[in-house]
Amino acid sequence: MAAYRYGNKLSRTERYKLGEVISKNSDHLLFLTATPHKGDPENFRLFLDLLVRGFFATQKLIDESLENKDNPPFIRRLKEDLKDFEGKPIFTNRYPETIKFRLSDKEQVF
Numbered sequence: 001m002a003a004y005r006y007g008n009k010l011s012r013t014e015r016y017k018l019g020e021v022i023s024k025n026s027d028h029l030l031f032l033t034a035t036p037h038k039g040d041p042e043n044f045r046l047f048l049d050l051l052v053r054g055f056f057a058t059q060k061l062i063d064e065s066l067e068n069k070d071n072p073p074f075i076r077r078l079k080e081d082l083k084d085f086e087g088k089p090i091f092t093n094r095y096p097e098t099i100k101f102r103l104s105d106k107e108q109v110f
Contacts, residue, residue: 001013001015001016001018001019001047001050002015002016002043002046002047003016003043003046003047004040004042004043004046005042005046010046016046016050019050020050023050023051023053029050029051031047031050031051041059041062042059044062045058045059045062048062079091
């Protein structure tokens with residue numbers, strides 16, 4: 001469910017278009033996502049536009065809202081901040097590593 005702006009052109013995925021229809025025809029929306037914006041601020045702003053159209057007209061407004069923690073349309077939780085009732089972290093640390101491998105000739109053709 002993503003939209004991207006390239007200059008004056010807006011490109012929307014089919015899922016985003018579905019989100020627009022649902023947004024226009026729903027009184028309440030709840031989005032649960034682990035990857036809300038792929039690191040692209042404008043993509044994230046357009047995503048939030050589905051919740052409350054025009055609420056965040058610019059990226060600056062989003063940044064200020066996050067900094068002031070006064071963002072009524074959404075709650076941002078980082079997994080590093082989530083704790084159980086005893087105050088212990090819910091998620092364990094991840095240690096990603098890249099493993100090198102070679103593809104066989106058949107795998108490369110495939």
